[in-house]
Amino acid sequence: MSKRKILFIKTVIASLFVSLAPLSTMLYGGEALIEGSSVEAKRIEEKINRGLSLALEAISIAEDHAEEKNIYTKSPIKTNYKKKGNFKIVSGNKEIAHKQKSKVHNLLITEFEKILNKKNNKRSHVSAPKPIHYVIKVEANKPWTRTGVSLKQNDVVKIYCNGKVMPGDFEIVYKNTSCMASGYHFTRNNFTVLPKARYMAAIGRIGNQDAFYIGSGREFKSYVDGPLYLGINELNKSIYTGQPINKRSIYWKDNTGHFESDVYVYRQ
Secondary structure, three states: OOHHHHHHHHHHHHHHHHHHHHHHHHHHHOHHHOOOOOHHHHHHHHHHHHHHHHHHHHHHHHHHHHHHHHHHHOOOOOOOEEEEOOEEEEOOOEEEEOOOOOOOOOHHHHHHHHHHHHHHHHHHOOOOOOOEEEEEEEEOOOOEEEEEEEEOOOOEEEEEEEEEEEOOOOOOOOOOOOEOOOOOOOOOHHHEOOOOOOOOOEEEEEOOOOOEEOOOEEEEEOOOOEEEEEEEOOEOEOOOOOOEOOOHHHHOOOOEEEEEEEEEEEOO
16 A cells, blocks of 8 residues: 555544544543433444444554555565465565554543543452341341341342251151251241242341341342341241240240341442
């Protein structure tokens, strides 16, 4: 490719860059970095990056081709050579190292790299919030354990439970067997705190809100402000009458074992 054509390509690309630079600066340096940026802005950013990269690569290839052509055409001695690996084999067993591509330092590339570096530096400063970690021992002989964790609305909560618990004499069939935090493989229907959850599984609640299943682990977003409680999905109604019992601890009091719960709270 002649120098005139290369110069023409540079001029066209430079004009294109000048027209797109304000838009790129806005996208990289301002509103597109804000969380929740529009999909359209991201598409424009990708198109600009792809177009400029291709253009710069075309200039680099054209210049390398022109310089390489000049090296071999200006030589007063005509030699036959062939390419082998990273070297050119010339008659007489002389090896000439393959020309390394030199980085083009011009306004077009320099300004584009500055914008990219500015975008990457701003993004690197955005770090994810660190969680607050709590370790709570949840005894099986208590209906609820106050964790000391005070949640705020929109807190992201992750809870992991380990350990084993065993029901007492009120559970005739399974009283000599233990279960993990996921509970036994059956339910006690409306007789337990959480009817559809497995019997003796780890459960939780926020304040006086309804209970929810945790099992061996759960992640959720708090929908209210309030203290977090953890407990065991035990009976809270008489299995004979179906009526609530006066002393709620009666079915918990002879349970044994505990769960160790790791609670992670992510707050914006």
